[in-house]
Amino acid sequence: MAIKEHRLIFKNIDVEGYTNDIACYEKNGGYADLKKAIGMKPEEICSEVMDSGVRGRGGAGFPAGMKWKFLDRKSGKPIYLVCNADESEPGTFKDRQIIHKDPHQLIEGMMIAAYAIQAKLAFIYIRGEFFEGARILERAIEEAREKGYLGDDILGSGYSCDILIHRGAGAYICGEETGLIESLEGKRPYPRIKPPYFPAALGLYQCPTIVNNVETLCDVKHVVNMGGKAFSEIGTPGNTGTRIWCVSGHVQKPGYYEFPCAALTLGELIYDVCGGLLPGRSLKAVIPGGSSSKVLRADERFTGKLKDGSEFDWGIEDIPMDFDSLMAAGSMSGSGGVIVMDDTTDMVEALANINSFYAHESCGQCTPCREGVQWMKKVTGRMSRGEARMEDVELLRSIAGQIEGRTICAFGEAASWPVQSFLAKFNDEFVAKAKQQAERNAGSEAPQALETTLI
Amino acid sequence: MAILNDENLAKVDKLVPKYPEKRSATLPLLHLIQEEHGYISNEAVEWVAERLDLSPINVYEVVTFYPMFKQKPGGKYAVKVCRTLSCALGGAYKTCKAFEEALGCGLDQTSEDKLASLEFVECHANCGRAPVVMVDEQMFEGVDENGARKLVEKMREGTL
Numbered sequence: 075m076a077i078k079e080h081r082l083i084f085k086n087i088d089v090e091g092y093t094n095d096i097a098c099y100e101k102n103g104g105y106a107d108l109k110k111a112i113g114m115k116p117e118e119i120c121s122e123v124m125d126s127g128v129r130g131r132g133g134a135g136f137p138a139g140m141k142w143k144f145l146d147r148k149s150g151k152p153i154y155l156v157c158n159a160d161e162s163e164p165g166t167f168k169d170r171q172i173i174h175k176d177p178h179q180l181i182e183g184m185m186i187a188a189y190a191i192q193a194k195l196a197f198i199y200i201r202g203e204f205f206e207g208a209r210i211l212e213r214a215i216e217e218a219r220e221k222g223y224l225g226d227d228i229l230g231s232g233y234s235c236d237i238l239i240h241r242g243a244g245a246y247i248c249g250e251e252t253g254l255i256e257s258l259e260g261k262r263p264y265p266r267i268k269p270p271y272f273p274a275a276l277g278l279y280q281c282p283t284i285v286n287n288v289e290t291l292c293d294v295k296h297v298v299n300m301g302g303k304a305f306s307e308i309g310t311p312g313n314t315g316t317r318i319w320c321v322s323g324h325v326q327k328p329g330y331y332e333f334p335c336a337a338l339t340l341g342e343l344i345y346d347v348c349g350g351l352l353p354g355r356s357l358k359a360v361i362p363g364g365s366s367s368k369v370l371r372a373d374e375r376f377t378g379k380l381k382d383g384s385e386f387d388w389g390i391e392d393i394p395m396d397f398d399s400l401m402a403a404g405s406m407s408g409s410g411g412v413i414v415m416d417d418t419t420d421m422v423e424a425l426a427n428i429n430s431f432y433a434h435e436s437c438g439q440c441t442p443c444r445e446g447v448q449w450m451k452k453v454t455g456r457m458s459r460g461e462a463r464m465e466d467v468e469l470l471r472s473i474a475g476q477i478e479g480r481t482i483c484a485f486g487e488a489a490s491w492p493v494q495s496f497l498a499k500f501n502d503e504f505v506a507k508a509k510q511q512a513e514r515n516a517g518s519e520a521p522q523a524l525e526t527t528l529i
Numbered sequence: 530m531a532i533l534n535d536e537n538l539a540k541v542d543k544l545v546p547k548y549p550e551k552r553s554a555t556l557p558l559l560h561l562i563q564e565e566h567g568y569i570s571n572e573a574v575e576w577v578a579e580r581l582d583l584s585p586i587n588v589y590e591v592v593t594f595y596p597m598f599k600q601k602p603g604g605k606y607a608v609k610v611c612r613t614l615s616c617a618l619g620g621a622y623k624t625c626k627a628f629e630e631a632l633g634c635g636l637d638q639t640s641e642d643k644l645a646s647l648e649f650v651e652c653h654a655n656c657g658r659a660p661v662v663m664v665d666e667q668m669f670e671g672v673d674e675n676g677a678r679k680l681v682e683k684m685r686e687g688t689l
């Protein structure tokens with residue numbers, strides 16, 4: 075491998091002999107950072123997290139320190155901490171590794187965060203399919219309680235906080251933080267409208283609540299360990315710390331790889347780290363940050379100006395893997411799920427597959443989303459079966475445009491962006507398919523069913 | 530029919546007071562019921578509602594929203610094939626066909642011998658090991674058509 079991984083969060087993951095029990099964790103220096111944190115003032119930890127610049131790893135990339143600052147502390151209501159372990163953005167599979175193989179790292183990060191924000195109670199909202207993950211966490215919490223790392227009077231500090239594991243039951247929308255909160259309250263996970271329901275002000279039980287992703291909470295532990303400033307020196311300004319890139323699809327070595335932000339380009343990730351494409355294949359497209367992020371076409375040029383004013387002119391392989399660069403390229407790093415597609419991929423079918431996902435997962439509260447995603451699924455479905463109509467490409471474009479920006483939660487965007495970007499980048503493929511099928515089907519022959527592989 | 534056995538009832542009594550508000554225990558209670566019975570009956574819905582001081586509709590709307598909750602019994606095994614993009618790129622649709630043929634039933638159906646229920650589900654968060662299949666609580670990675678047939682064989686032999 076040409077470029078060496080820099081493992082911070084995944085330091086102990088897959089290391090031979092490393093087990094997920096507390097003895098092994100402590101032997102490797104575990105819970106020393108919690109001890110250090112307990113000796114600090116809560117606001118000191120908050121300002122270290124602010125200095126670290128660490129941005130949320132769950133999707134939106136919002137600075138964690140800033141989010142914590144927004145907490146409504148004046149209301150006097152109890153504060154809650156929630157770890158988002160719903161991990162359901164297609165293409166993402168990092169949190170499950172932490173939960174299965176290094177659960178105490180998450181618990182330590184959570185207890186530090188809980189102490190810093192002075193949470194009364196903490197929750198891990200874990201997706202229902204992680205049966206084993208939930209059991210591992212239950213056991214780890216018991217181990218940590220016995221040692222005084224959580225529960226009453228943590229390490230003799232007078233501060234008390236427990237962690238409750240709460241299992242979801244197979245709905246993607248529970249990953250959206252306000253849907254998650256509703257789910258935790260025992261209701262349907264209907265996302266709440268923001269404003270006024272920003273969790274930091276009106277969250278769980280209408281109390282101030284912080285929701286952070288698993289990886290973000292692990293980062294907090296390392297911020298305390300090395301100090302916010304040292305953490306901020308990993309990566310680049312505004313894109314600090316490491317990211318775990320989960321690569322799937324048409325590469326030789328799919329998997330999870332951790333690097334400092336901007337330490338490598340998308341090309342290096344695909345070719346050097348993941349061994350490139352299968353023999354004889356060439357790159358066609360990449361979805362860089364989970365299925366909600368906009369697709370990148372292999373032969374497009376990305377040009378524009380970065381935040382610092384410098385101009386860039388990149389091919390797909392030159393895009394630095396960090397928050398801001400992927401944003402500058404018109405997409406996002408999202409949850410770190412990189413889905414690679416080679417030249418054998420039919421883009422209409424790939425989009426039909428994505429549309430099926432969103433059609434299945436819309437919570438149904440907002441009309442544009444509930445109806446629109448079904449329509450998009452229907453149209454790409456018929457295009458995949460060989461029953462396209464001439465106007466289908468325009469129809470798709472118009473539906474997506476009517477969802478985006480008109481919904482309660484960001485699911486609306488998450489569902490529209492794939493459609494908009496697939497059409498923008500692969501317009502010819504969609505138009506050709508629609509035209510060919512429409513013309514053929516206008517003749518006397520019955521529509522000819524196509525054999526599909528992705529839908 | 531008793532809704533839960535004594536062991537699970539004890540779990541319920543421990544679990545409910547842990548939450549700041551009782552209603553939050555809806556999902557965990559439903560999970561316990563489904564684990565014991567394989568599905569959630571109307572009586573179970575009413576029982577949960579009563580236990581948590583809710584109306585049955587509050588519980589029923591939860592049961593009907595979440596895909597993991599079943600309202601009728603399935604086969605001995607629950608087979609869940611991931612159909613989302615990364616798994617599809619890795620051949621999940623072929624894997625699913627192989628399951629359909631080996632079990633002799635379609636999607637969202639239970640095989641005639643009640644051996645297994647077959648379902649297409651969304652991303653299992655293990656996309657680097659496509660195609661991914663879950664059988665009950667166990668996860669299988671890289672399950673191609675052959676792998677699917679072998680899994681069904683093992684279910685038949687009762688060795689899974």
Ligand SMILES: Cc1cc2nc3c(=O)[nH]c(=O)nc-3n(C[C@H](O)[C@H](O)[C@H](O)COP(=O)(O)O)c2cc1C
Pocket residue numbers: 129130131132133134135136138158159160161162163246247248249250251252285286287288290291483484485488
């Ligand atoms: C439709 C939708 C699904 C989401 N799914 C997840 C998820 O599975 N895991 C996650 O951590 N964040 C998910 N998010 C983002 C959360 O809403 C929230 O921003 C995040 O948990 C905050 O944590 P962070 O600041 O540490 O990233 C999702 C957002 C949307 C709109």
Ligand code: SF4
Pocket residue numbers: 247264265435436437438439440441443444481482483484485486
């Ligand atoms: S945008 Fe879609 S998922 Fe979000 S609240 Fe509206 S209907 Fe539900």
Ligand code: FES
Pocket residue numbers: 164165166611612613614615616617651652653654655656657659661
């Ligand atoms: S796409 Fe199948 S596990 Fe993620």
